Amino acid sequence: MEIITLYSKLCSKENIILAFERARKHKTTKDYVLDFSKNLKENLSDLRNELVFYTYQPRPLETFILRDPKTRKISKSDFRDRIIHHALCNIIEPFFESIFIFDSYANRIGKGTLKAIERFDIFKRKVSQNYTKDAFVLKADIRHYFETVDHKILKSLIRKRIEDERVLWLINKILSNYKTKIKDKGMPLGNLTSQFFANVYLNELDQYAKHTLKAKYYIRYVDDFVILDRSKKKLYRFKKDIDSFLKEKLKLELHPDKSRIIPLMNGTEFLGMRIFPHHRLLRKKNLRKFKNKLNAMIREYRVGEMNYEEFYEFLEGWIAYAKNANTYNLRGKVLKDLEQILSKETSKKEVNILLKNSLCF
Numbered sequence: 001m002e003i004i005t006l007y008s009k010l011c012s013k014e015n016i017i018l019a020f021e022r023a024r025k026h027k028t029t030k031d032y033v034l035d036f037s038k039n040l041k042e043n044l045s046d047l048r049n050e051l052v053f054y055t056y057q058p059r060p061l062e063t064f065i066l067r068d069p070k071t072r073k074i075s076k077s078d079f080r081d082r083i084i085h086h087a088l089c090n091i092i093e094p095f096f097e098s099i100f101i102f103d104s105y106a107n108r109i110g111k112g113t114l115k116a117i118e119r120f121d122i123f124k125r126k127v128s129q130n131y132t133k134d135a136f137v138l139k140a141d142i143r144h145y146f147e148t149v150d151h152k153i154l155k156s157l158i159r160k161r162i163e164d165e166r167v168l169w170l171i172n173k174i175l176s177n178y179k180t181k182i183k184d185k186g187m188p189l190g191n192l193t194s195q196f197f198a199n200v201y202l203n204e205l206d207q208y209a210k211h212t213l214k215a216k217y218y219i220r221y222v223d224d225f226v227i228l229d230r231s232k233k234k235l236y237r238f239k240k241d242i243d244s245f246l247k248e249k250l251k252l253e254l255h256p257d258k259s260r261i262i263p264l265m266n267g268t269e270f271l272g273m274r275i276f277p278h279h280r281l282l283r284k285k286n287l288r289k290f291k292n293k294l295n296a297m298i299r300e301y302r303v304g305e306m307n308y309e310e311f312y313e314f315l316e317g318w319i320a321y322a323k324n325a326n327t328y329n330l331r332g333k334v335l336k337d338l339e340q341i342l343s344k345e346t347s348k349k350e351v352n353i354l355l356k357n358s359l360c361f
Contacts, residue, residue, distance in 0.1 A: 010087055010088060016048050047080060059081055061077055061177065085174065085193045088170060103119060105221045137261065139268055140258065141225070142223040146188070151185065153251065155175075209227065224271070226268065280324060281325055294314075
């Protein structure tokens with residue numbers, strides 16, 4: 001009788017097909033997806049065989065620089081490698097989901113930026129007793145997080161939940177494909193596996209904040225986190241203790257310029273918004289980023305590199321996000337300007353539905 005192992009589940013035809021479907025989502029018109037799909041059955045079979053016979057080797061990452069507005073190095077995996085990333089996460093994610101805290105919001109089903117912002121709203125009302133008491137926010141992030149993740153520490157954390165050596169072999173292949181100035185350090189921005197491993201790594205911080213420091217109002221999104229409290233003195237102690245914990249246990253450190261304690265009433269910059277007690281605003285740099293992204297997508301749409309469904313879904317997603325801030329006039333202007341472009345590919349009725357939804361509070 002064949003023993004069903006974790007790695008055999010990872011290599012199963014069903015999992016490889018599911019991984020392909022997830023990897024191509026929202027990218028069905030991209031050239032690299034179309035090229036891979038021309039001989040889909042053969043290409044998926046080849047990928048599976050590489051895993052089964054341990055001959056899989058990731059292709060070199062494509063690296064480019066984004067400035068929107070801060071400079072970031074993005075390292076993009078080949079499409080076939082992205083399928084492998086999905087195949088891996090499909091199998092190992094459930095082993096870690098059960099140990100993650102409730103208030104970790106990045107790259108998890110049922111979470112996301114909007115849920116994190118909603119949670120912040122709940123916390124700000126509770127900690128200030130409906131704004132009748134003074135309260136403060138420790139707003140912090142981790143310096144050069146993705147570039148400084150220690151592979152040895154990460155792999156030791158993964159081993160606590162995953163014992164299959166073949167799965168660990170694949171994880172090592174993926175991690176070692178990214179090179180930094182310091183050996184065995186760093187993960188590429190943009191990879192699904194990097195996003196997942198980021199949660200595994202910083203779950204250690206989550207557990208420390210919640211169970212050792214007893215921080216009641218703590219929220220984390222990737223390396224960006226907040227703690228709310230009535231006592232400024234306590235938050236300064238938290239900040240010092242967290243910085244020491246990160247240095248000693250995870251070989252990380254808080255960003256010296258972006259980690260500070262501010263009065264809740266002054267507004268908190270968190271996940272692209274400035275959150276005040278009674279209203280929210282979109283940060284100007286995030287609005288610029290959206291406009292640049294929108295203009296790029298319009299160009300792709302006009303030359304046929306993006307289909308209508310992808311364009312429409314992007315707009316729906318932005319509207320859903322922007323509606324959480326005071327953006328009524330902004331949403332109306334953006335959608336009115338796009339009405340002519342959208343109406344070329346769909347009915348006037350569908351355009352009006354999108355416009356109506358965008359203007360609902």
